[in-house]
Amino acid sequence: MYLYLPVALTSINVLIPVGLGLVVGLLSGLFGVGGGFLMTPLLIMLGIPSTVAAATDSNQIVAASTSGTYAHWRVGNVDFKMGFYLLVGGFTGGLFGVQAIKVLNAMGNADFVIKMTYVFMLGIVGIYMFIESLGSMKKKQQEMVAPAKESHMARFLKSLPFQTHFEKSGVSHSTLVPIFFGGLVGILAAIMGVGGGFLMVPVMVYILRMPMHVVVGTSLFQILFNCIEVTFLQSYTNHSVDFILAVLLLLGSTLGAQVGAVFGRKLKGEQLKIILAVIVLVVTVKIVFDLTLSPSLLLAQGGGH
Amino acid sequence: MSVTILKSGLKRNIFLGVAFMVLILAAAGNASAKLTATANHDHIKIDFFYHGSSVSVRGISDPGIDLVMKITSPEGHQELRKKGKLAGFLWMNVGKLTFENAPKFYAIHSTKKLEDILSREEMETYGLGYPALEKHVEISPVGSEDEKADWFNQFVKFKEASKLYSVSSGKINMTEQGGKQNYYVLLEWPYQALPDNYTITVYAVKDKKVVETAETHVLVEQVGMVKSLAGMAKNNGAFYGIISILAALGAGFGVGMVFRKGGGAH
Numbered sequence: 001m002y003l004y005l006p007v008a009l010t011s012i013n014v015l016i017p018v019g020l021g022l023v024v025g026l027l028s029g030l031f032g033v034g035g036g037f038l039m040t041p042l043l044i045m046l047g048i049p050s051t052v053a054a055a056t057d058s059n060q061i062v063a064a065s066t067s068g069t070y071a072h073w074r075v076g077n078v079d080f081k082m083g084f085y086l087l088v089g090g091f092t093g094g095l096f097g098v099q100a101i102k103v104l105n106a107m108g109n110a111d112f113v114i115k116m117t118y119v120f121m122l123g124i125v126g127i128y129m130f131i132e133s134l135g136s137m138k139k140k141q142q143e144m145v146a147p148a149k150e151s152h153m154a155r156f157l158k159s160l161p162f163q164t165h166f167e168k169s170g171v172s173h174s175t176l177v178p179i180f181f182g183g184l185v186g187i188l189a190a191i192m193g194v195g196g197g198f199l200m201v202p203v204m205v206y207i208l209r210m211p212m213h214v215v216v217g218t219s220l221f222q223i224l225f226n227c228i229e230v231t232f233l234q235s236y237t238n239h240s241v242d243f244i245l246a247v248l249l250l251l252g253s254t255l256g257a258q259v260g261a262v263f264g265r266k267l268k269g270e271q272l273k274i275i276l277a278v279i280v281l282v283v284t285v286k287i288v289f290d291l292t293l294s295p296s297l298l299l300a301q302g303g304g305h
Numbered sequence: 306m307s308v309t310i311l312k313s314g315l316k317r318n319i320f321l322g323v324a325f326m327v328l329i330l331a332a333a334g335n336a337s338a339k340l341t342a343t344a345n346h347d348h349i350k351i352d353f354f355y356h357g358s359s360v361s362v363r364g365i366s367d368p369g370i371d372l373v374m375k376i377t378s379p380e381g382h383q384e385l386r387k388k389g390k391l392a393g394f395l396w397m398n399v400g401k402l403t404f405e406n407a408p409k410f411y412a413i414h415s416t417k418k419l420e421d422i423l424s425r426e427e428m429e430t431y432g433l434g435y436p437a438l439e440k441h442v443e444i445s446p447v448g449s450e451d452e453k454a455d456w457f458n459q460f461v462k463f464k465e466a467s468k469l470y471s472v473s474s475g476k477i478n479m480t481e482q483g484g485k486q487n488y489y490v491l492l493e494w495p496y497q498a499l500p501d502n503y504t505i506t507v508y509a510v511k512d513k514k515v516v517e518t519a520e521t522h523v524l525v526e527q528v529g530m531v532k533s534l535a536g537m538a539k540n541n542g543a544f545y546g547i548i549s550i551l552a553a554l555g556a557g558f559g560v561g562m563v564f565r566k567g568g569g570a571h
């Protein structure tokens with residue numbers, strides 16, 4: 001069955017967005033990412049204008065992350081306190097990021113900087129997570145107890161003021177730490193035009209030292225608020241949210257997020273990390289191909305930044 | 306900027322003047338032959354289940370005459386992003402191109418290939434075929450005529466990919482009956498064609514010249530919920546955004562609740 005999308009101004013087979021939503025929602029519930037890096041290009045491929053694709057995806061993520069946060073909260077895997085500080089940083093960072101885009105546009109090579117940042121960030125995060133989780137999986141097999149080594153970074157973080165304990169995550173940090181790194185992810189996410197879940201998850205795992213299952217729930221919690229903000233701004237300023245498309249996507253993604261959350265509980269933290277690393281690397285390779293292979297069309301619909 | 310607007314305005318006036326004179330001449334000199342064109346479906350309504358439509362155009366012409374049918378939306382200004390190579394191997398958006406006097410939709414159907422039945426001048430006068438359209442459309446910024454030609458070809462390729470431009474021949478059915486020629490063509494109306502007022506012009510062609518024209522219109526518009534949703538998104542963005550967010554939150558919680566119950570029974 002086909003439905004006409006009133007803002008995207010195109011007709012689509014309803015099974016496609018529902019199916020897409022299911023897959024991306026599954027990833028969301030499993031790994032605590034929004035899945036925009038997967039969803040937005042796929043929607044564009046289906047003939048949805050790029051600005052509508054990005055804005056509608058954020059609307060859909062509101063539903064998927066609500067569903068996912070709820071599922072993780074029920075088993076006590078959302079650290080609201082940590083999520084709040086990350087959000088404070090993220091909102092502030094987002095404001096700086098938007099300004100950074102204006103500067104880049106004025107300089108005239110925005111697309112180059114954005115694409116390169118994206119490829120490098122994805123690549124570095126993917127490779128690091130892959131190697132690290134592979135290493136810790138091997139260690140576990142050898143039943144070796146890893147000595148808790150205090151890195152320079154960890155010692156520096158401990159020396160900061162405003163130390164506080166995060167009960168759910170079982171870690172202590174200065175409140176400045178989640179605010180600062182939340183801000184950093186916020187800036188990058190705004191520049192790259194994505195939600196930043198794939199950056200936030202490694203920050204929480206490796207810098208904030210949170211347990212993987214709490215990371216997924218907390219990440220979804222903060223993605224929820226980011227996407228509410230983006231959806232509102234996109235509807236208000238660009239009029240680019242397609243409500244019907246969003247409903248079709250969220251039919252799949254809310255369900256997928258629940259299934260993902262249940263599935264995730266059965267997997268170990270290292271297994272989750274390594275699968276996410278592989279997905280991030282596959283996306284990186286795909287983008288590199290897109291950048292280097294000759295495109296079939298040299299013109300595209302205008303709009304966006 | 307104002308000079309180009311003036312120029313294109315002037316061009317259009319001359320074009321209209323010429324077309325009008327041809328119409329008068331055709332009517333005066335050839336009163337017996339009356340070319341007609343009627344669309345069976347002149348108001349296409351876009352509702353939720355719209356997936357394109359089909360429009361049949363039929364009419365009468367003199368016998369032994371070739372026909373060309375042009376379907377266009379009003380001309381206007383379009384802005385597209387262009388891709389180019391950076392550092393020798395990276396394909397990226399490298400700027401924007403604006404296309405002036407270009408219709409968003411352009412389709413040609415003819416009884417035989419355009420080049421075989423019309424002279425180049427006539428094709429240009431009436432804007433028939435891609436080469437004629439290329440002369441008419443202004444692209445900026447381009448450095449040379451060659452560059453313009455390249456980007457115009459890319460433009461056609463882009464439009465053809467979304468079914469908005471097409472040129473084809475041989476689809477018009479013709480039957481002779483009582484000294485007249487009945488023609489009939491079934492047009493597949495693509496769902497990608499945006500709401501607009503489309504003009505269908507039929508040109509009767511003889512001895513490489515257009516001898517008569519007839520015109521009909523097809524209005525494509527959104528109706529019902531599609532129209533109200535599109536209108537709300539455009540005119541009431543804040544409210545629309547809040548509704549979208551609340552619906553998403555509700556759906557997320559709703560599915561969460563359903564799963565909790567399911568999980569409890571498990």
